[in-house]
Amino acid sequence: MRRRQRTPATLPPVPPPAAPAEAYAPAPAAPAEAYPAEPLTPAVGDPADLEREAGVARLFELHYSSMLRLAVLLGADDPENVVAEAYYQIYRRWRRLKDVAAAEAYLRSTVCNLTRMRIRHLQVARRHEENPPAPPDETVASAENTALLRDDQRVLIDALQQLPVRQREALVLRHWLGLKESEIAAAMGISCGSVKTHTARGIAALTQVMEARR
Structure with a gap:
């Protein structure tokens, strides 16, 4: 009597070895100073x-x-x-x-x-x-x-407006604001020597204008 040959049973696949627990653990959080959180609203009272x-x-x-x-x-x-x-x-x-x-x-x-x-x-x-447009004295x-x-004399102011810009600046800063030459030079962006030149020329021109009005 022939013995029936048994077919070996199919075994389920062997699962791979489980990874260590630390492999699936969440990564440690970065230090707070590495990624500073931006405030939702601007800082008040900076x-x-x-x-x-x-x-x-x-x-x-x-x-x-x-x-x-x-x-x-x-x-x-x-x-x-x-x-x-x-x-x-x-x-x-x-x-x-x-x-x-x-x-x-x-x-x-x-x-x-x-x-x-x-x-x-x-x-x-x-x-x-x-x-x-009309000249400044008519506006x-x-x-x-x-x-x-x-409180200023209008004649003097009108005469001042007729001077070149640099001369006018030098005279206003010197005689109305009482600034020093170094301060005038800083305000006008020029040297102290140029301040003296513009002041002297401005005084001469202003005197001439004032005398012509008399």
Whole structure:
């Protein structure tokens, strides 16, 4: 009698050895300082911002009137906007100021530069206009400008406006603001020798204009 040959049973596949538990463990969290979390909202009360706000506000209280008067005397047709722009620029550059105590000098220099640029722009614009506007002495001054110049002799102011820009700046900074030559040089961006030259020429030209009006 033939014995039936048994077919070996198919065994299930042997699973691979289990990986160590640490292989599936979550990676350790990175140190907090490696990926600092960004705040959902901007930091409130940043000391640097608070210092800038307080500094500019203090600068406004102390020097706005004198800066406005400076712009008027230098011949700006829109002195309020000139001074506002000067304060805006110093606000933006406040953190880059090497010496916060020099903010007044920086502000004064900015007013001079902006007024000079404004005057040159108007001169170029008037050359290209068919009907140029009336000269400055015929324009109607704002009430604020009139109040600022009320104590000054109008004849002298009108004569001052006829001087070249650099001579006018030197005289205003020296005789109206009482600055030293070094301070005038810093405000105008020129040397002390050039300050002396512009001042001397301005005095001579102003004297000539005043004598011609008598």
